[in-house]
Amino acid sequence: MRIVLVGPPGAGKGTQAQYLAKNLSIPHISTGDLFRANISQGTPLGKQAQEYMKAGQLVPDEVTIAMAEDRMSQPDAQHGFLLDGFPRNLGQAEALDKFLKERGLALDAVLDLEVPEDEVVKRIAGRRICRKDNSHVFHVTYSPPKQEGVCDICGGELYQREDDHEDTVRKRLEVYHTETEPIIDYYKGQDLVVTISALGKVDEVTRRAMEALGRSE
Ligand code: AP5
Numbered sequence: 001m002r003i004v005l006v007g008p009p010g011a012g013k014g015t016q017a018q019y020l021a022k023n024l025s026i027p028h029i030s031t032g033d034l035f036r037a038n039i040s041q042g043t044p045l046g047k048q049a050q051e052y053m054k055a056g057q058l059v060p061d062e063v064t065i066a067m068a069e070d071r072m073s074q075p076d077a078q079h080g081f082l083l084d085g086f087p088r089n090l091g092q093a094e095a096l097d098k099f100l101k102e103r104g105l106a107l108d109a110v111l112d113l114e115v116p117e118d119e120v121v122k123r124i125a126g127r128r129i130c131r132k133d134n135s136h137v138f139h140v141t142y143s144p145p146k147q148e149g150v151c152d153i154c155g156g157e158l159y160q161r162e163d164d165h166e167d168t169v170r171k172r173l174e175v176y177h178t179e180t181e182p183i184i185d186y187y188k189g190q191d192l193v194v195t196i197s198a199l200g201k202v203d204e205v206t207r208r209a210m211e212a213l214g215r216s217e
Pocket residue numbers: 007008009010011012013014015016031032033035052053054056057058059060064084085086087088092123124126127128137138139140142143163172198199200201202205
């Protein structure tokens with residue numbers, strides 16, 4: 001299956017993607033995680049992305065599309081993938097369509113996670129992620145690690161993302177409404193969108209998502 005996950009910052013895309021990718025046996029491709037890994041490793045790509053991310057703005061399309069296409073071309077993504085955080089504007093959605101079409105492929109679904117803004121703000125404020133593997137995500141209240149500040153999965157140190165501070169979050173929400181929401185209509189035009197509520201426990205949301213994708217767990 002080829003799926004795009006869309007939803008505001010803090011909706012739980014990364015959290016759900018981990019379970020959905022496992023259930024569907026497809027790789028989880030997060031452009032945010034790829035950028036953060038590049039920043040940790042101090043690569044030129046990471047240096048380029050860092051300033052935009054810190055400001056809550058989108059990294060330029062040229063850089064982002066090239067990185068996403070490179071990842072989607074890896075052997076493990078040949079039979080499907082779950083995209084998280086990409087595409088994020090109409091230019092990226094069109095580039096993805098072109099990439100797939102040239103290979104005789106198409107998307108199966110766009111899963112839209114709906115969460116009220118006040119809940120998103122709470123989720124982001126309490127989020128802590130792992131320094132060793134930034135796809136390991138916790139929440140100080142909703143899903144606390146067994147030992148404060150330490151990742152349950154790999155023992156890495158937990159920290160708060162630089163772009164999770166209040167001002168930047170406000171900017172990211174604004175960018176979501178102006179740049180990313182229009183892709184939902186774009187995909188509605190292709191009859192691909194399934195919308196679910198992302199409120200409730202993590203496993204409830206996963207169950208809802210699997211059902212919406214026509215798969216029972
Ligand atoms: P990115 O990393 O993609 O961030 P985002 O879209 O803002 O999404 P988040 O990671 O904030 O949230 P999420 O929905 O994954 O929520 P999570 O599962 O962590 O992008 C960051 C930046 O990178 C962008 O601003 C941009 O600069 C750049 N970028 C990335 N992709 C780009 C692109 N395509 N083009 C250009 N620039 C790009 O959950 C949040 C918290 O809630 C966690 O603490 C979690 O434990 C908790 N939680 C999750 N589910 C539940 C639940 N059901 N109940 C209670 N708590 C929950």
